């Protein structure tokens with residue numbers, strides 16, 4: 001299985017709260033409710049485990065703005 005890396009495009013997040021509800025171990029919010037992927041501090045550099053991937057997919061598919069991103073390569077930070 002190819003690795004999956006996760007990252008939240010915080011500029012695209014509308015603070016709806018859905019991802020934390022669906023995957024509470026994977027997403028956290030700042031004081032304004034903007035999400036980040038918490039297992040690797042939103043760097044997108046640590047691949048998800050199989051267990052994390054199950055919850056991640058739920059949130060990834062339901063995010064209304066596409067702010068939750070996935071890649072088979074590590075994300076590089078701008």
Ligand code: SF4
Pocket residue numbers: 008012013014015016017018019020033034035062063064065066067068
């Ligand atoms: S589901 Fe998407 S828009 Fe909603 S809080 Fe999570 S990242 Fe932000």
